[in-house]
Amino acid sequence: MTTAITAVRTSVFRFPTPTPEADGTLAWDATTAVAVEVEAGDGTGLGWTYSSPAAAAVVDDELAEVLRGRDARDVPGVWRAMHRAGRNLGTRGLFAQALSAVDIALWDLKARLLEVPLTDLFGRLRDRVPVYGSGGFTTFDDAQLTAQVEGWQAAGCPAMKIKIGESWGSRTERDLERVSRLRELAGDDAELMVDANGGYSPGQARRVGGVLDELGVVWFEEPVSSDDVRALELLRGVLRCDIAAGEYVSDERDAARLLPAVDCLQLDATRCGGYTGWLRCAALGAAAGLQVSGHCAPALHAPVAAAAPRLRHVEWFADHARLEPLLADGVPPVVGGAMVPNRGPGHGMVLAAGSQRWRIR
Numbered sequence: 569m570t571t572a573i574t575a576v577r578t579s580v581f582r583f584p585t586p587t588p589e590a591d592g593t594l595a596w597d598a599t600t601a602v603a604v605e606v607e608a609g610d611g612t613g614l615g616w617t618y619s620s621p622a623a624a625a626v627v628d629d630e631l632a633e634v635l636r637g638r639d640a641r642d643v644p645g646v647w648r649a650m651h652r653a654g655r656n657l658g659t660r661g662l663f664a665q666a667l668s669a670v671d672i673a674l675w676d677l678k679a680r681l682l683e684v685p686l687t688d689l690f691g692r693l694r695d696r697v698p699v700y701g702s703g704g705f706t707t708f709d710d711a712q713l714t715a716q717v718e719g720w721q722a723a724g725c726p727a728m729k730i731k732i733g734e735s736w737g738s739r740t741e742r743d744l745e746r747v748s749r750l751r752e753l754a755g756d757d758a759e760l761m762v763d764a765n766g767g768y769s770p771g772q773a774r775r776v777g778g779v780l781d782e783l784g785v786v787w788f789e790e791p792v793s794s795d796d797v798r799a800l801e802l803l804r805g806v807l808r809c810d811i812a813a814g815e816y817v818s819d820e821r822d823a824a825r826l827l828p829a830v831d832c833l834q835l836d837a838t839r840c841g842g843y844t845g846w847l848r849c850a851a852l853g854a855a856a857g858l859q860v861s862g863h864c865a866p867a868l869h870a871p872v873a874a875a876a877p878r879l880r881h882v883e884w885f886a887d888h889a890r891l892e893p894l895l896a897d898g899v900p901p902v903v904g905g906a907m908v909p910n911r912g913p914g915h916g917m918v919l920a921a922g923s924q925r926w927r928i929r
């Protein structure tokens with residue numbers, strides 16, 4: 569079998585949102601996906617990250633040369649070579665996102681060369697990966713939120729999450745009204761989750777969290793900035809709801825810092841070093857007795873989440889749920905609140921022919 573890497577290709581896609589969207593601390597009108605394809609022998613692996621087009625430049629200018637000629641079966645070895653090549657640029661943030669897209673493509677490629685499902689290569693622990701509905705943007709009116717909740721219910725999601733912390737925590741009354749409205753729409757049995765994206769001060773988060781506890785909310789994500797680990801830890805000590813964070817984790821050291829401060833460690837394979845990094849960070853979380861939840865990119869998380877012992881769920885984020893089938897063929901659908909990972913070689917996804925319509929470079 570020929571397994572030397574012969575080609576690395578990037579492409580960048582921009583998918584406009586149907587209407588303007590915002591969370592507590594950021595607004596956007598499109599989502600950019602940076603895709604990487606890696607070739608070896610007669611196989612092609614696909615990965616992507618949700619990042620800036622600059623991530624494609626990092627792959628093209630810094631990583632492609634590191635990959636060429638290396639054995640595609642030696643994914644951790646290639647990962648280490650890429651990570652070492654990033655020393656002077658800084659190995660976190662944008663660089664980690666670029667590395668993540670490559671790592672995902674490498675794992676997909678290896679599984680295809682071996683002609684096994686990627687989940688089996690990782691070690692399948694479950695056949696179905698539970699998801700939760702995620703969206704509830706602060707820009708939504710009541711009709712938009714209602715329609716979204718109905719969509720999550722139709723897909724069988726028992727848990728759902730909306731954004732709060734509107735305008736950097738300056739609209740707490742509206743935040744709490746929207747959570748109450750979510751309870752009305754979702755019903756008493758639904759698990760309600762909220763994400764403030766770091767929009768509150770510690771004191772504000774404590775006061776809002778007290779009301780969330782009364783409303784039966786089970787998950788309070790990034791009540792304060794994830795950089796304020798001490799405040800997260802204090803909130804975890806006084807609130808009933810679970811504290812969750814981790815979407816900006818780039819490596820195991822980032823993950824380790826959050827361990828005392830969260831009940832559930834969120835990990836994003838498109839940011840934390842690909843599947844290689846995700847599994848390493850998930851193991852750290854497990855060692856601390858924590859659950860792990862896949863952040864965004866649901867289709868990419870399906871194969872690795874199926875192998876994680878302490879998986880809680882994967883985030884079925886509205887923007888990504890909408891665009892992933894436009895970007896790739898083979899995206900696993902959500903049925904009965906879960907995804908069933910691909911049973912053919914690799915993760916089973918290839919760039920969709922129609923994706924060219926959204927390509928910007």
Ligand SMILES: [Mg+2]
Pocket residue numbers: 763765789790815
């Ligand atoms: Mg979040």
